Amino acid sequence: MTRSNAREIAVHLSFALGFSDQTAEELLEDSLSRENFAQLKDEEPLYGEYPNEKQRQYITALVKGVYDHGAELDGYISKYAIGWSFSRISRMTAAVMRVAMYEILYMPDIPAAAAINEAVELARRYDAPEAASFANGILGAFVRGELPPERADAVDTQAEDKKDGA
Numbered sequence: 194m195t196r197s198n199a200r201e202i203a204v205h206l207s208f209a210l211g212f213s214d215q216t217a218e219e220l221l222e223d224s225l226s227r228e229n230f231a232q233l234k235d236e237e238p239l240y241g242e243y244p245n246e247k248q249r250q251y252i253t254a255l256v257k258g259v260y261d262h263g264a265e266l267d268g269y270i271s272k273y274a275i276g277w278s279f280s281r282i283s284r285m286t287a288a289v290m291r292v293a294m295y296e297i298l299y300m301p302d303i304p305a306a307a308a309i310n311e312a313v314e315l316a317r318r319y320d321a322p323e324a325a326s327f328a329n330g331i332l333g334a335f336v337r338g339e340l341p342p343e344r345a346d347a348v349d350t351q352a353e354d355k356k357d358g359a
Contacts, residue, residue: 199244200292200296200315202252203255204289204319205239206256207255207256207288208285210263211287220256221256255296258299263291267287269339270331272338273335273338283324285320286316290312292312293308293312297336298339305336308332309332312328313325316329
C-alpha cells in the first residue's frame with residue numbers, strides 16, 4: 194500500500210467521524226481490522242491490501258490528529274475560505290482539507306506541497322470538479338498565512354515549477 198492510499202483511507206475515516214458518535218480510537222479499532230478490509234475490498238479496491246504496521250500508524254496519527262484538532266482545523270478552513278460559510282463546504286472536501294492541514298502543521302516530515310497536491314487529487318476524485326480548485330486555493334492561502342516563509346516559499350516554488358512545465 195502506498196502512502197497516498199493510506200492517506201486516502203485516513204480521509205475516508207476522517208469523513209466518517211462526522212457521521213458517527215464514536216471516538217477516533219473506536220472508529221479506528223473497527224475500521225482498521227482485517228475483517229473490515231475483507232468486507233470492503235469488493236466494493237472499494239482501495240481496501241484490497243491491508244496496511245502494514247507503519248501505514249496503520251500513519252492512518253491512526255492522521256485520524257486521531259484530525260479528531261483532536263478538528264476545531265482548530267475547521268477554524269483555519271473558515272479563515273481562508275473567504276466569502277464562504279463553513280456550512281457551504283462539502284463534508285468530503287472539508288475532510289480532505291483537514292487531513293492536509295493536519296499533515297502540514299503536525300507532520301513536518303511530509304512536505305506541505307505533497308500534502309496539498311494529494312488533497313487536490315482527492316478533492317477531484319470525491320467531489321465536484323471545482324472542489325479541487327477550491328481546496329487548492331484554501332490550502333495555498335493557509336500555507337502562506339500560517340507557515341514560516343521558507344516552508345511557504347517551497348510550496349509556491351513547486352507550484353511555479355508545475356506552471357512552467359518542470
